[in-house]
Amino acid sequence: MTEKRMEKSARIGWIDEFKGFVLLLVCLFHVEQSFSCANMGMLHLSALRMSAFFFISGMLFSTRHFPNFKGYFIHKTKVLLIPYILLSLLFLALDPVLYNFDLFPKAPRMTVMNIRPAIAGVWDYIYWNLAKIFVAGKSSIGSGPLWFVFTLYSVSLMFYGVQKLAGKTIVGARMTVAVIAIACLIGGWFLYKNHIRFPLGIERDLTVLFFFACGWLSKDPIRDTLCAKGKKGIPWSLVVASSITAFILYAAFEIPDPNFSIMNNDLGKSLPVFVASSVFGIAGLVTAFVAADKIPNIGPIRILKGILRNISRNALVILAVHWYILLVMRLLFRSTFNKPGIAYITIAIVAAGVIAAIPLFRSKLYKLLGKQPASVRESLNIRD
Numbered sequence: 001m002t003e004k005r006m007e008k009s010a011r012i013g014w015i016d017e018f019k020g021f022v023l024l025l026v027c028l029f030h031v032e033q034s035f036s037c038a039n040m041g042m043l044h045l046s047a048l049r050m051s052a053f054f055f056i057s058g059m060l061f062s063t064r065h066f067p068n069f070k071g072y073f074i075h076k077t078k079v080l081l082i083p084y085i086l087l088s089l090l091f092l093a094l095d096p097v098l099y100n101f102d103l104f105p106k107a108p109r110m111t112v113m114n115i116r117p118a119i120a121g122v123w124d125y126i127y128w129n130l131a132k133i134f135v136a137g138k139s140s141i142g143s144g145p146l147w148f149v150f151t152l153y154s155v156s157l158m159f160y161g162v163q164k165l166a167g168k169t170i171v172g173a174r175m176t177v178a179v180i181a182i183a184c185l186i187g188g189w190f191l192y193k194n195h196i197r198f199p200l201g202i203e204r205d206l207t208v209l210f211f212f213a214c215g216w217l218s219k220d221p222i223r224d225t226l227c228a229k230g231k232k233g234i235p236w237s238l239v240v241a242s243s244i245t246a247f248i249l250y251a252a253f254e255i256p257d258p259n260f261s262i263m264n265n266d267l268g269k270s271l272p273v274f275v276a277s278s279v280f281g282i283a284g285l286v287t288a289f290v291a292a293d294k295i296p297n298i299g300p301i302r303i304l305k306g307i308l309r310n311i312s313r314n315a316l317v318i319l320a321v322h323w324y325i326l327l328v329m330r331l332l333f334r335s336t337f338n339k340p341g342i343a344y345i346t347i348a349i350v351a352a353g354v355i356a357a358i359p360l361f362r363s364k365l366y367k368l369l370g371k372q373p374a375s376v377r378e379s380l381n382i383r384d
Helices: 003-010 013-034 042-059 069-093 101-106 122-136 141-166 170-193 199-226 236-253 271-293 299-313 315-337 342-363
Strands: none
Touching: 013 042, 013 271, 013 299, 013 315, 013 342, 042 141, 042 199, 042 271, 069 122, 069 141, 069 315, 101 122, 101 315, 122 141, 122 199, 141 170, 141 199, 141 315, 170 199, 170 271, 199 271, 236 271, 299 315, 315 342
């Protein structure tokens, strides 16, 4: 069996669709963030977007092919850390501010570990971007969303140790992981409330590890109940009802906060509200996509699922490129596009740019992604 066939057989359809949908929400939020006249209500989904991404990443955590930490470390470094560094540097080099510093006032604000640097010229700008990449773990201004990749790398390595510490018995391991996850959440909240920032985003790692661990703990129950077929499975109608109920509860607990940010470990005013809204949002998404997985793949449903799976497979490219396109438009054309009605055109522009960039990166710049080369047709495929 070839490597590509093994990769395809290992993928779970609804999980790829889930990841693709959450990534789509992230892109739409950044459009709304860059052009305020494109109001799509994305602020109301802040409590579930990134927490859902890390939850599903925890579900996918596995050390089956890595008997020791060294092998796991090398693999994650190759597929996450190195692409994070290379893409961060690439889009720093492409940042328009480097070539016209007069654009700097229009650029996103820069904060590095509670420091709001005074930037007087291009070399200051480069220095603090490098600090963002290598000290804060938040990537360069030109590729901001790649902070997720570095955080996923850090948390994956941390959770490897947590899992090994937990022991081999199923019950004991689950209890240990649950206790450590809660302790990390409390630690992350404490650091947030006291405005403490550490190098490499350790404070957000603690918060994120809670959702990552929840995903790992939920993997077997979801597989054995929600995804099970026959008598062991839950009726489709009940799964749909559970999803609707979870979203209603999410709406009841969720409190829009423009300052909320997992990246900055800015978690809102109430820990119970933050946890409840995130958990109900994740539950609603999981049950919705499990229910959708049981719908026959025909017509528009098949196309939609194929698009979401393609987004998931090309997450690295999409995270970096969509933000860079928005950055260029924000720096050069914000006054043109940030108008009622016209602002929504930016969605089509970003989509077209991303679609053009995917085959370029997958076929020519694939080494930046830590992947094998793929043809244009394969990189844009939505049929599998």
